[in-house]
Amino acid sequence: MKKYNSILKYIFIVMASLFITGCVHDDKYNEPNLENFQCADLVKTMTLTDLRAKYTNTVYTFPDNSTDVVEGYVSSTDETGNIYKTIYIQDKPEDPTQGFVISVDMVSTYTQYPQGSKVYIKLAGLSLGTYGGVVQLGVKDPTSTTSVLRIPEKVVPSKVFRSCTIREKIVPKVMTSAQMVAANDQYIGCLIQMNNAEFDSRVLCSNYAPNGVTVDRLIRDNSTTTTRVVRNSGYASFANQILPAGNGVFVGIYSKFNSTYQMYINKVTDLKMTNFPRLDGIASNPCEFSATGLNQKTVADVKQLAAGLAPSGLVQITGDFYLKAQVVANDETGNLFKYVYVEDATGGIKVNMNKTDLYLDNRFRLGKDVYIKLKGLYIRNVSGELQIGSNDSSSAIAYRIKEEDIYKYLYDSNEPSRQVVPTEKTISQLTNADVGRWIKIKDLQFIDGDLGKTYSDGNSTTNRTLEDCSGKTIVLRTSGLADFGTSAVPMKPGATEIEGGKGDVYAVLSVFNGTYQLWITRLSNIDLDNPRCDGTVYTPLPVIYSDGFAAGGFSSDWTTVNVTGPNQFWTTSNQGNGSNYYAVLTGVLNNVNEDWLISKSVSLAGKTKAILNFTTDVRYSGNALQVYATENYTGNPATTTWVQLPATLDTNTAAFGDWVSSGNVDLSAFLGKNVRIAFKYTSTASAAATWEVDDFKIKGQ
Incomplete structure (x- = not known):
């Protein structure tokens, strides 16, 4: 009995730990307990500037018997997960003259080397090399003459020592965007501060980063029109938070990749960007939707505003209207390009935006409810399909809402994603009221003439024909540029043979000059595992x-x-x-x-x-x-x-x-x-x- 009590106690502790760690949604952490970590106060033999000078154009390795030591102050912290397997240091806690990058094969370095710690690095056996044009300290890579590998985790404690007595507050060095040039590369690795900073209007109202995806967000100040990059990890604890929409103080680690200058956020609490008006004239927070003074419209209402519109015609929405609808299809696999479909109880409609990878934005995730301010947008008749967009017909825009204007019209409802429920139809039941909806058609199969073909002909957008058991047909349209697989295992439509059985098809319905078309968003939308209408079981040609x-x-x-x-x-x-x-x-x-x-x-x-x-x-x-x-x-x-x-x-x-x-x-x-x-x-x-x-x-x- 005692044995089982111990097991139950252990399980309870583990579950409690998981609960506690699983509830961290911001970047507020307790200070690490450093009592049991090794520390030492050593004597430096060279400065970080001297260290940087050791690297010319090939890897420099310190002899195993070297007694050289450098010292610095930790400018970074990886406690939010935005910085990965890297310790950034600078030569002074305030007004530094040199920063540096230490590449380590370990995570949670903040528990041993928290920000502000004075650290000493024994250089014996370590090597200097570059990654993305930035000199860093690591261990020799036998396959390269220019780059180095990360210092193994078990080796780090014998090379990097935290001072037992000194920990300082790191005061960020003020830099402008205009100063982020090669002449100031000595500050790479330092904590810097950009004043009068604001995120570019093209990324306003989006999150820091999508889950699991590292992205670049553009930022600028008043020193130059040139934008700089803030690089955010989709694994950071703050990834799902919305970028600050105002102007103010940005603080982060200064870095670059090749010729692109970029910064890494330690904690979002370091950012104080709440001031309005912004440099670009935005007077108040544009990411907070308010229905005050607006009248709600349904998708059917919106389409009615363009009743009788001729093909290729445009009509502007001039009323103070808004639409609340669910995202039912997006561009995650690339089969849809620069648009999403949204739907409410009355119908669905296509929303065109001049931006790729919309699915990475919280607003356009599958199942999300989105608010659309309609005033100023246009409805266009595209070969019989009514679509929402702009009136900008400039090259390659094709009447899409400009990327820098998306924040003006589309708002996150801040509600959880809901299951997308298809409208079940037969081919014979389809009407124009179904165009834009996510639908399900049961018991379809590809026609005999398409059997053995791939979903697309090469990279072309290709039509294949589906039929029901009564012989009614409908077009399936697939972009050859889509990818229904993963980055590790791609599945291009031009190399994927269509299924030969019968089953259910889930797709968004569009129309082109009177012909209904289906667009899938993933291959699992087509589930044709049953025998064909004539009872036969299709067998692909054997290899x-x-x-x-x-x-x-x-x-x-x-x-x-x-x-x-x-x-x-x-x-x-x-x-x-x-x-x-x-x-x-x-x-x-x-x-x-x-x-x-x-x-x-x-x-x-x-x-x-x-x-x-x-x-x-x-x-x-x-x-x-x-x-x-x-x-x-x-x-x-x-x-x-x-x-x-x-x-x-x-x-x-x-x-x-x-x-x-x-x-x-x-x-x-x-x-x-x-x-x-x-x-x-x-x-x-x-x-x-x-x-x-x-x-x-x-x-x-």
Whole structure:
């Protein structure tokens, strides 16, 4: 019995601890108890300025027998979680002349080295290197000549010592935005203060950072029109708090990344930014919604304001109206772009804003209720769909509310997100009153002609057709630029085959010139797991042969041939792609080359249908990659009879990373035969692109 009481007591303590730590929602913490932490008072042998001078252009490592010691005062604190595995120090608690960055592989450093502590650092065995152009102290990275690794947590106590007797109040150094230039890089790591500071109107009324996402918020003062960056972690305890909307004092750690000067907040209580009017003329807090003097309208009322509006027509809302509606679809997966759909009991409507990643803003999270001040906005008829936006038709804006004006019209209700409940309809029941709603249509399937296709053709926005069991159809429209996966495991529509069964579809309903269209926000919105209307179970074409080049290098399945030009060959790489390798050929400018990558022979004997599918990525201008097939490879590309295949290829030469699916390339000409696939790369004296190929598959049955 005594044993069980002890266990219960332990569980109670753990649960109580979790409850206490789970209730911290601001940055007010008790002072850490330092009684049991190691401390020492050492004698410095060099200044932080001397230390900084040790680094030139390559890593500098102090000998293991070095007796050098530097001292400084901790300017940062990681108790709110906004600063991660870094201790910032400066040479004096007030009016510093040098700051510095110590990279440590430990968290909660404030418990041992709280802000204001005088610290001594034994330099023996430590190294100086850079990250983002900023010199920092760490340990040697054997793979780099310029950067260093974090000091291991178990090593930190033997290198960084807190003074047993001295702890000072850090007085921030006053700096203006105009002074944040290379000539003042010695202050990087110091606590600084910017007066007359205000967050840019483009980020007003948004939170410090979305959950789990690190973002940059722009800030300015009256010294220059140039904005600076405040970098906020989505893991900070204050991440969900709303940015201060006024003018005043900003205090943070001074830093930079390459050429971008940025600051890190220690605690939001360091910020005193409540003064109005602001430099930009905003006279009062713009983030607090008040319905005083306003009349509430429903979505149906708003649409009625534009009754009879011709396509492409605009009408301004002049009344003192507001709308309260729930966000039912946003841009989290990129299938919607620069807009959200909102809905109330009377209907739904699209709200256009000239800003990406709206879903990261508290106001536009799925299920949130948002207030919209309507006066001054416009209703536009876009090919039959009424939408809210502006009258700004300047290039690339497309009648969207300007980013810097969003705060004027859209307000957080400060109410918890609610479940988005779809309106259940059949295709036959749909009317214009449903446009803008989040709907559910039961028992749909893709038409036979779409089976085996991907959700989009490459990066294009593509129509696929869904039907019910009575033969009624509706369009599913999908952007090829969407990503239904994660950053670690992307799932591009152009490389994702549609489901072949029957089931329920959840989507927002739009209309284009009288044709109803569905837009999903994630792949789970389409759940087609049941047998098709005719009772059959669709089976995707089996993969006969595939190679994702995952292990790096080419197996004997592939032949690389250099036909013309300097001796260069296709190879594999995982650069920028984590552990995922791909085939690649990077041409050299001024080289006139022809290089082939040829697959092994794959048998299509007994097959009645066969397709080829792969993905490509291109960078830099140059000739398009050519894709061929043959049934009689001679061992020499020049003497082989090739059939060119009409594959879809990446065309964005300006950037890596936008992998494009080839689509399902028909191989019916080779049914019953053995087929090889080849990729032909060519470059000229004036153009040499980089071409990458991955996810190679031949399917058939």
